[in-house]
Amino acid sequence: MSEENKNYLSTGDTVKSWLLTTDHKRIGILFLFSILLFFTIAAVAAALMRIELLTPQGDLVHADTYNKLFTIHGVLMVWFFLIPSIPSVLGNFVIPLMIGARDMAFPKLNLLSWYLFIIGGFFAFHAIILGGVDTGWTFYTPYSSAYSNSHVVEMALGIFIAGFGSILTGLNFIVTIQTMRAPGLTWFRLPLFIWSLFATSVILVLATPVLAITLALMSVERIWGIGIFNPKLGGDPVLFQHLFWFYSHPAVYIMILPGMGVVSEVITCFARKKIFGYYFVAFSSVAIAVVGFLVWGHHMFVSSQSIYAGMAFSILSFLVAIPSAIKVFNWTMTLYRGSISFEAPMIYVLSFIALFVIGGLTGLMLATLPVDVHVHGTYFVVAHFHYIMVGGMVTAFMGGLHYWWPKISGRMYPEKLGQLAAIIMFVGFNLTFFPQYILGYLGMPRRVHEYAPEFQIYNVLSTAGASILGVGYLLPLIYLLWSIFYGKRATANPWNATGLEWQTSSPPPKNNFHETPVVTEEPYNYPPLNEIGEITLASNEHK
């Protein structure tokens, strides 16, 4: 086999060939394994918390340990799993394939993103080993800058460094999508996954520097006692919240927009239909990215910010829900008169829509000022953002991973097991997090390691659900690894999907395409269907 014809996996199997690779596909896989490591640590922390919360008394771990567990869980899940999950793994792997490019615009920068991520991860990991951090992932001042006796600065440094990896990834995506599209691939012929990642990248580039500045200011106050946020030094603790949420609310959209992109790809493929309302789905991603920058104050309705600011942020928060609603309506309409099959990626996507709608509707409740006053800082909020980030993003990540797995690994995963795992996750997830809505409205505060006895029943249900969810996550870990060695070999286009990534072999050659593809049609241009939902090639030619 000539060098040219080898696939990207067989071009070298030395450690060096992986650690010094500039191939976007290999970098995607480096990210996949590193985020799985962080996911596992963070999941273990969550499991320990759920076991502790089985009983109202604090009996498994000390209060201090519990506080460190939820900090580890939050920090690792947000910055070291969710934010890089779809963009850095799936985005890295499929963007150049989807737009018909040989690689990213800046392949070396792409590798640097991974190294920054790993260095950041090392500091975060080291901070955990030294004894952990007890501030929560939000690092609220003055607790973080003056009162906490834990390894705050080192953890912040880890996030700071990993953040630069995010910025570079976002930059790389923007330039790649702008400049490297195949001939004929105009903006409105782009797959919607690309639109969603473009919007995500804009947020990554614009918002992440604010996080870096905020964490740096907090560390400056902590190390040198320069008064910025601590009122005893003349600072303003609420200023920290403004800065933190100015990044962290848009970051929520970093953690959901790419998932929405996966849904658009998968639902069209498994319904054999063109997406309904392409322009609206595409521009709703842009609208979410823009309006998402203007809603940070809804995290602060009870923080003592002015009531008029509260009202402005409330109305903007209602409005940011509209583009998401538009997407859901369009996905539903896409199913109309389609030919629907239920492979694992489709099951994941359907459960994404269900969970995302519930998460979104409870988001409207949180945007309603008096309701937020009651449920702010309770398990209601915990349930809401887990519906979006786990029910939404993690589900979409699993869906996307299964969908592109044949392309990534060159192997098929076992379909029945895949469907089973998706259903187990859906059931386990709802049992874990739905009771938390009720708990929150009853008034159980979050981040507590002991609670009033009347809250116990829902905590027991939640812990039971978490153990089911755990099984759901273990299954794919096992069968996907198994399939790398023993899975059926995948054809170039096992799902009969449109999209350039399916026109090259599975796994793709090192340079993605033997010949640069030329695009002549709109995306998701599935041919007409006959009465029982088969593609009618004849009528296609006729057309």
Next chain:
Amino acid sequence: MTFPIFPKAASTTAVQTDYLYFMLLGFSAFILALVFFPMIVFLFKYRRGKKANRVDPHLPEMKVEVTWTIIPIFISLGFFALGARAYFTEEVPPDGTLEINVIGKQWMWKIQHQEGNREINELHLPVGRAVKLTLASEDVIHSFFIPAFRIKQDVVPGRFTTEWFQPTQIGVYHFYCSEYCGADHSKMQGTVFVLSPTEYQNWLTRGEPKNSLAQSGENLFRQLGCSGCHVNSQAVHAPPLEGLYEKLVPLNDGTFVRADDKYIRDSILLPNSQIAAGYQPVMPTFQGHITEEQLLQLIAYIKSIGNETPQKNP
């Protein structure tokens, strides 16, 4: 184990919040039906291999999109308006409230009543009377949360925050700290006792006679040496404090400021930030020398002389 679904509603705010919440629940159920009923029908009707009409229907895309964009916008604005109106009444206390001070510190709640009663992790209230809490923190951010009243307010160090409510049901309720504040955050909680007005009076007068909050403030006013300058001093020219509370004070830079709790707090802790017109910036700061509790006592004292006329300054 019990299966409670909704918490008790024991204040006027609680009734209003629940009303909004139930409306939102109903709306959510409607939306869930609107999305999932057609979706489930489609999934069943158009599953691959089943006979169905699959001819592209050529729907008027633009009309459909505009419809399902505009209608949700108007519904959202409706919910926003209902919420904003309720929030406004919830955030702005009425006149004539019963005023109680709450001081949060790692990890306990201290409560001061105007009559001089003090409590830790307990709060006694009369039923049917509007209560305004002034909240202060000695250290980090806490949040004072009474689920049965549906009220919550962050307690932010370096400033006073307020919240108000009107209990409507006699009973015993939990309160919590709902902003993570360190190791024993989960223990930072307590009990609200809503009593009948007579029981409340009995509770207030129970035990040894005690100084009112304003009297404690007056004692502090002498102990800390405030009176040395602010009362008829020959040596130092300092503004008199009688009749000051809630009045407009002219400042050195030509502006005016209302002498509310915030202004008095800042004048004690950051005396050089706003200098009253005609005076020198000579007052030392008391930052770090007095606690939030003492600060609130001093303010109670200054408030208590808010209707007196100053003695003539020589």
